[in-house]
Each structure stands twice: as structure tokens, then as C-alpha cells.
Amino acid sequence: MRQGLLRVPLTSLAPGLVPLSPEVARYVSRVHRLREGERFLAFDPERALEAEALLVGSGKGPSAARIDVVRAASLVPRRAVTLIQCVGKGDKLDAVIRDATELGATRVVAALSARCVARPQGDRGGRWRRVAVEAARQCGRGDAPRIEGPLPLTEVLEALDGEAAVCLDPRAERSLGTWLGGMLGDAGGRRGIALLVGPEGGLSEEEMDACSSAGFVRVRLGRFTLRTETVCAAALGALLALDDDAQERADAVG
Structure with missing residues (x-):
């Protein structure tokens, strides 16, 4: 994983095209000014998974993330x-x-x-x-x-x-x-x-x-x-x- 990428929580993380909720789309595009074609780090806090994601969308702005490889999160607690x-x-x-x-x-x-x-x-x-x-x-x-x-x-x-x-x-x-x-x-x-x-x-x-x-x-x-x-x-x-x-x-x- 590349360091310095914006980290964004996404549930149901899986390879393919993952729709972004309006709140997440607004967060990445308006709060952090990411544009279509830029990458961020998506992580699923429920299942401890993560993946690099490519921001994609329609003419109205970003609406989904394209994900290739999903892997176990690199930083999780070692002890319960x-x-x-x-x-x-x-x-x-x-x-x-x-x-x-x-x-x-x-x-x-x-x-x-x-x-x-x-x-x-x-x-x-x-x-x-x-x-x-x-x-x-x-x-x-x-x-x-x-x-x-x-x-x-x-x-x-x-x-x-x-x-x-x-x-x-x-x-x-x-x-x-x-x-x-x-x-x-x-x-x-x-x-x-x-x-x-x-x-x-x-x-x-x-x-x-x-x-x-x-x-x-x-x-x-x-x-x-x-x-x-x-x-x-x-x-x-x-x-x-x-x-x-x-x-x-x-x-x-x-």
C-alpha cells in the first residue's frame, strides 16, 4: 500500500465497482478535493480489510470506487x-x-x-x-x-x-x-x-x-x-x- 493516501471507511469492500454513499462521495470530493481518477485507501472496519481504490463517477461527480485487490488490513491490534x-x-x-x-x-x-x-x-x-x-x-x-x-x-x-x-x-x-x-x-x-x-x-x-x-x-x-x-x-x-x-x-x- 502506498503511504499518504486518504483513508476512507467503506463497508462491503470487494473487488469491482463499489458505489459510494452520498456522504462518502461528498467527503472525498468536497472536503478533501479528490477528483475522478485519483486514488485513496478504502478500509472496511467491520472485516479488517483494505484496498487501494480509484475514484470514478458520472458527469455529476464521483459516485463509485473501482477496486482491484482486497487484502487484510496491515495495522490491527495484536491482542484482544x-x-x-x-x-x-x-x-x-x-x-x-x-x-x-x-x-x-x-x-x-x-x-x-x-x-x-x-x-x-x-x-x-x-x-x-x-x-x-x-x-x-x-x-x-x-x-x-x-x-x-x-x-x-x-x-x-x-x-x-x-x-x-x-x-x-x-x-x-x-x-x-x-x-x-x-x-x-x-x-x-x-x-x-x-x-x-x-x-x-x-x-x-x-x-x-x-x-x-x-x-x-x-x-x-x-x-x-x-x-x-x-x-x-x-x-x-x-x-x-x-x-x-x-x-x-x-x-x-x-
Whole structure:
């Protein structure tokens, strides 16, 4: 793939002539000033596919893309990472989803806990999906995380499927760094990870006990109490850096 091409999300990516929606056609031709005959990089965030595309159209402007070869996306996360984020006020979850996408989360679950003040109404899932796809486009990622919820926290805890799970708790004795160091150095290699972040008021003791019963390890992130929307970037950033470091060491040995 040539570097520097405009990246455009397209669903149902396949060889041949792919129609562009009016929104996508307007985006490439009016926002980015691409003309017929110019190329861009199309990617399918649902199936982690990508392809060089040639912009074609009628006399009224670009309306389709001609695609020859479709291949697996070159940049996707190496590890399955689930972020369980208790819903915060306003548009905080938009920012969390954007950060989580850029930092390699493969699944984001919006959870409703006892101290959640906000209770999202309407089709927030569609909006959150658009936020994730746009973040993937901007950061060069070839897929986008699966977005779920909002769901009751108890239901989310029951649905875990073998991930190594941690709950962020500023009062915990064990640090996230210590836990990650041990887990990433484990012979388990590519085991999935789940991170749970509470709302503005934190999780109740009953919810903390439920997390422990579900197999979550309580860990702290530094000495300070972070805002709920800040924890995602800090925790996933640490995971990404340590995981890359562990992979480099494994590659050097191998």
C-alpha cells in the first residue's frame, strides 16, 4: 500500500465497482478535493480489510470506487482487549471510545453501575460506532472496536469469557504496572485482557465484591485519583507500551 493516501471507511469492500454513499462521495470530493481518477485507501472496519481504490463517477461527480485487490488490513491490534467503561456525564464516553480505538481496544462495553449519573437515551450505539470508525480512520487502524451497551454492570460481569480481568481501584495495594508486567511476561502470550473503569463516583463496595467474585483483580493506577474519562488513555497506554516492549523482546529471542 502506498503511504499518504486518504483513508476512507467503506463497508462491503470487494473487488469491482463499489458505489459510494452520498456522504462518502461528498467527503472525498468536497472536503478533501479528490477528483475522478485519483486514488485513496478504502478500509472496511467491520472485516479488517483494505484496498487501494480509484475514484470514478458520472458527469455529476464521483459516485463509485473501482477496486482491484482486497487484502487484510496491515495495522490491527495484536491482542484482544476489552474496555468496560461505566457511563459518565455528557459526551465523556465519546472521548473514551475515541481514545480506546486509538490505543488498540478491540471491544468497548458501556456499563451502567449504581453511581452512574447519566443514563443514555436513544440510539447512542450508532453514534458511538461512528466515533470509533472515525478514530480508526485518523489513527491508521484497519478495523474498529466492537461497541456494546449500555448494559447493567452485573450483566457485563456475567458475560466475561476467559479474559485476564482487572478493575481500576485507587485504593488497591497492587499496581497496574506490576500486574501487567506479570501477565505480559506469562507464557500465556496472547491471552485477552479486560479493564473495568468505574463512573465519576467510583464503584460501590457491593460492585467491587461482585467484580472480585467474577475474577477481577483490583489494581491502582499511580498515586492519584484520575477522572473516569482519563483512566482509559492512561491504562490502555500503559498496556500498549508494555505489550509492544514484550513483543520486541520475544522477537529478539526468536
